Amino acid sequence: MCAGQLPAFAATMVASVSSAPIRLEIDGREPEVQQLYGPLLSGDGHFTAMQVRGGRVRGLDLHLSRLSATARELFAADLDPSLVRARIVHAIRGVPDCAVRVYVYQPDDLMIMVMVRPPSVPPAGPLALRSVRYERPAAHLKHVGGFGQVYHRRRAAAEGFDDALLTDHTGAVEETAIANIGFFDGAAVTWPAAPHLPGIAMLLLAPLLPSRRAPVLLGDLPSFRSAFVCNSIGITPVGRVDDVSYPPDPDLMSMLAAAEAGIPWDAI
Missing domain, CATH: 3.30.470.10 (Aminotransferase class 4, branched-chain amino acid transferase, N-terminal domain)
Structure with missing residues (x-):
């Protein structure tokens, strides 16, 4: 490429x-x-x-x-x-x-x-993520100051990745440039505890899944079976983060699809 x-x-x-x-x-x-x-x-x-x-x-x-x-x-x-x-x-x-x-x-x-x-649809995936050190200012807010995220997404794309995975100075995972990320160990989804934006999709999905919130370090990634990202556009599997690969996990994706299907649509 x-x-x-x-x-x-x-x-x-x-x-x-x-x-x-x-x-x-x-x-x-x-x-x-x-x-x-x-x-x-x-x-x-x-x-x-x-x-x-x-x-x-x-x-x-x-x-x-x-x-x-x-x-x-x-x-x-x-x-x-x-x-x-x-x-x-x-x-x-x-x-x-x-x-x-x-x-x-x-x-x-x-x-x-x-x-x-026009309406958006999620990519089929799986996604390749490039870890970068970047801590969003006021990470809990969905504010318009997104230069850092755009910059790191472009750098990741130039290296052949689909998105950037943001981490803090300790190597703790926060979120991707445009989505929340969850890691699956075969029993439960771990949502990273480092400062991040609580996305609406994540807030809706987490109560419907076996979930926990805990610190996730880059060194922990090989211990997980699979990973995925979610935002308002939808849910997409992650295929690798840097050199850590995640094979397809149809059980996880079926569980996520069933949970998403159970989220009601509200009349505006």
């Missing part, structure tokens, strides 16, 4: 990010150019991402709670979940199947931006 060629997973994600939105609205209206200056230039905001099917989404209350809690932490402002919900409903009108991102900024009052794109 030449240095400029992206692996299949990375190419899929780049295409998803760069595809033109079906609709973009700020506070329920098509934005004026001047309204975009702040979001484009400030780098000060937060968001949540979801897949909508038939006008429904998994974990809607968790998405709304995430936005409200982060608005309080970042801006010391109250964000009305019912207003956010109304903005989403308005933006997806006539588009029952789509990918939605809701951004919140505070140029003066709180600003709600909703971007609607």
